Amino acid sequence: MLGQLKLLHAQMLACLDELESLTKQSDPPIDRLPAVRLALTRASRNRTALLDRLHGQVVMLAAPKHKKELEALKGEANDSLILSSQHIGLWTLREIVARWPDYCAASKDLRAAMRRRISREAELIYPLLDKIASPIE
Numbered sequence: 001m002l003g004q005l006k007l008l009h010a011q012m013l014a015c016l017d018e019l020e021s022l023t024k025q026s027d028p029p030i031d032r033l034p035a036v037r038l039a040l041t042r043a044s045r046n047r048t049a050l051l052d053r054l055h056g057q058v059v060m061l062a063a064p065k066h067k068k069e070l071e072a073l074k075g076e077a078n079d080s081l082i083l084s085s086q087h088i089g090l091w092t093l094r095e096i097v098a099r100w101p102d103y104c105a106a107s108k109d110l111r112a113a114m115r116r117r118i119s120r121e122a123e124l125i126y127p128l129l130d131k132i133a134s135p136i137e
Contacts, residue, residue, distance in 0.1 A: 001054060002129035008047040009118050015040035016111045023104040028096050041088065044114070048077060051125070058128045069124055080117060084110070 018036050022029050051058075051074075059070050087110050096103045 001050070001132060002126060005047065005050060005121070005125065005129060008043050008050065009122065011043040012040060012047065012114065012118060015043060016114060019107060019111060023107050028100045028103070030093060030097065033096065034093065037088070041084075044084065048081065051077065051121070054125075054129070057132060058125055061128045061131050062124075066124060066128075073120060073124060076117070080113070083113070 015036055018032075019040065022033055022036065055070075055074060059067055062070055087106065091103050091106065
């Protein structure tokens with residue numbers, strides 16, 4: 001489970017890096033952008049589904065102070081999903097082409113939020129998943 005989450009995080013970070021590179025271009029790279037956005041969406045949704053399945057186990061293993069953080073993280077996941085869906089819905093290819101500088105700014109903000117979330121998940125959840133993988137201490 002830990003390996004799977006790390007892999008999904010790595011896939012997401014690679015997509016975020018590629019989006020960062022693409023949004024530095026003066027014109028929208030329509031030949032590459034849709035595929036990267038789709039790959040990021042798929043990795044993110046797979047990550048969310050995995051974390052939803054593991055939530056109960058992870059919370060049971062957490063220290064009391066981390067249980068609240070995990071519950072908050074789960075709530076933030078729902079908010080993030082809404083924001084991401086709104087971003088994808090607003091930024092169609094037609095809109096991206098028409099408003100490339102605006103898309104680049106919006107993408108930068110969303111990428112930063114996703115990176116912060118991945119970092120927080122790694123900080124809180126990796127150690128707990130490691131306990132699941134190695135239950136004997």
